[in-house]
Amino acid sequence: MSAITPTPSAAGLREHFDRVVLPLWRGPGFNAALRLPFEALDASGAATLPAARYRAMACARQLFVFSQAGDANHCHTLFETLRHHFLDRAHGGWFYSVGADGAPLDTTKDLYTHAFVVFACAAYGQRFGVTEALDVARETSALIVDRFKARDGLLHAALDVSFANAASGLLQNPLMHLVEAWLVASEATGDTAFDTAITRLVEAVARTFLHAPTGCIAELPMGDAGNRLEPGHQFEWFWLASRAGARLGDSGLEEALGRAFVFAQQHGLDPATGGVAAALDESGQVIDATQRIWAQTEYLRAIATHGESAVRDQLAPQIARFAPRFLTAQGWVECRDAAGNVARADMPSTTPYHLLTAYMGIGV
Template structure:
């Protein structure tokens, strides 16, 4: 990598971080935060940052905001979110975490959702690191134990995506996305606590994903177990998995996922990234045909992070071009565009409270 490219990437990354600190965080400390309930609104308007009508609040959205403010060093705001998450979403009867509460903070959707539980573990790991709050460590341990005891397939290593409130009935079987975020959560929990049980759980989970979700022809990790009808391959998730497996290093080595994802990266980049705009599409079919052409901001951030993580000279050259294309296409003075059509039309203009998590994780991986 030449010195000029190095300097270019550092300057571009600094501009992204400045926009995040000066624009994005201000939204969610201010108009995007319900100071009465101490919960983030689901979304705010693009022009005036006014909260969209509050029909629900999700535990996952609260957890993502807890991560964002913990990582940003704003521990006082993070502490409010941590206590609100426990107050509204924890189920004192059956254990675990409700999916959502209503506009008044009463349980709404009492589904026990693996995606939600993964983000509780993930966010509490970062909050514990930032704050030293030992209650967060207890939440990590209790939630991880519950996940292994309640969500596991009978006789298998995979975990169900959703169960009913008392864990007695499976609503949705194993899906890629919650398993990926559980991988992310266990990595963060292991880094925070050093507990070897998380290392063991990571290796077991990776082996199961490799066995049931890898599309052998491309190395991609599919959204549904291989052989499911109407399956799809999401480029953004290939880039996201690539980062996670690289970060885990030898912990996941036995699974073979690193070799698979090296091929998946190339497949996703070749078929899922628009050469003219750099936009990453939402989904491909198993032959590389575009299945969903929508360009969602989170997939763009995962492409930036994956390029920085692979870090070859050609990746960094691409990254130096991709950052300003991303900035021009998806960011604006009052925030960001959530979804864009291939022709550049804004497909979703409001700004969800969940998106700053994606911005923060991507920007943290970019060179300084």
Template sequence: MSIDRAIAAEAAALRAHYVQTVLPIWRGPGFNSASQLPYEAVGADDHTPLPVTRYRAMACARQLFVFSQAGEAAHAEQLFHAMRRYFHDRQRGGWFYSVDAQGAPLDTTKDLYTHAFVIFACAHYAAATGDRDALDVIGDTASLVQARFAAHDGLLHAALEADFSVPRSGPLQNPLMHLTEAYLAAYETTGEPGYESTLAQLTQAVARNFVHTPTGAIAELPIGSADNRLEPGHQFEWFYLVKRAGPVVLGSGLMDDLTRAFDFAQRYGIDPQTGGVCAALDETGAVKDATQRIWAQTEYLRALATRGRAEDLETLALQIPRFQARFLHPRGWYECLSPAGEVARADMPSTTPYHLATAYAALPI
């Protein structure tokens, strides 16, 4: 069997588990049919929802993406309307971070990560259904982000007070990465050229402020910050996004940086025995956090498929069954493992199917 056919067969097994095991959780016990919101997490053994202390807009948006991509328009429509009903701040604009168990605003922080996922999810929902209201949400939210979250040097604050008056957090890598992902999706759905220029400006700002020059890796905090960290999973995630954006972000130089960052993350961040991707490295490549989170494993799969050299495909053919054996099980998945394979987090969050879906979509058919 050729390596392409072997990878396609392995990928088919991952997709079958996703369709037969993962999606039914979030249509059924993981979904509160009364509020039409996904629970934050369910138990690994019986899928019982964990006690409700909050519902997050980001979690609802990720589920909206998942079911839009899966072609389940009716369920996606419920999630779209619930997201707008509970999390949209009609008085001040933007989106609340979370609501409480009764659906009342809980954390009213204006969080860039949340706003990015609203744009991203609505872009996929609009592409799948043609919903005009979703297109309006994309445009309104993107305009608000650029106007209200602006910081210095083309960057954006990670979090603001509810009325946008005072920053709670300065620029951070992760929200900026997901905003890049969101603007890519918005451009692909709407075709509006403004997203191209915004993407170019955003990635240039990231390159100026977050790239660790010796390795090319994109740090979690602006370069020069105390106790900074380099996450292998985010190098793989950025590699995919910048590769996909192509000429739009060429001027940033990130493709060259991330080619080096890919090699750095692969050399120092992957357990050679198990293929497990660690959570974080320091700037020398020493392991800073050895926890193996499932999302980082999926980003490694997607990045290998995206780079697609012969040696990447050989690694991918080995890595998929390793991932399947370590992180998937008949009732779902393990969210976090220790390097020795001990379960570090047993419950299953509603946010993780997004990572599975995006990774599996990049694998050969």
């Protein structure tokens, strides 16, 4: 991977994050009584939306963000709160959400949630030397492999509270984030079992979700009705493949995702604004033109870490298009429609993870 030389505009992204975004979630975005991040703030950044639930995944993402920010005290609080509110001591694993009173609300065992618990606890444990958090990452990983097991090396996206019945079909997105989590856990613990698990999983993903003509990873298993190709996820997989290296095994994903990057860039990018569309069909037609901020950040990171200098040269111009459209003095714009209108005005507590991981990939 080529070294990234931050441009002034790239450095400005991180300055905005540290000065504007992080304080939102230390202040108005944090419920001091429950010691949990609220789900979202309004566009002003001053008021929370009505608190109907709190998700374990949101708490975990904030744990990761503040770990990278070096805020040990806030991280210790989030780690303890994560275990206090969301750990299912009766059946094992983690509840999806709790209600406004802090009691379990949705008790589904969600793979996406479990992946982010591994991801955040590994990062937190490594950053501050918290062996208990590394143990949580290892134990949750072992539970995932044992209890979420599905066919052909894959994992169920969701199960009921006792892990007895599948609650949804197979999905690529939680598998992608589990790869991300295991990459962090491998680095944090030095345990090669994570590397073996990554290889096994990416090979299974390639067998089931790879759209061979484009190299894209589809949202559903190939052949399923209503499938779609999300440009943002192609850019995200492209980054993960660069991190995984030899751990991609016999998946063929390095070559495939190189083609997927080109396909997503050609068909999923608005040439006028640089906005990344939410979804394409298998021919490259836009089927959801919504421009979500996370897809824009994944594109920035993929550009910055691309092996070709001609692609990396696109970073500064893309930042110049991204920043004024999606960053504000109060925080950010979560979604715009194809015409550029704000399609979602609130600011979810999960989005700082997307911003920060992109900026770290850029090198700021």
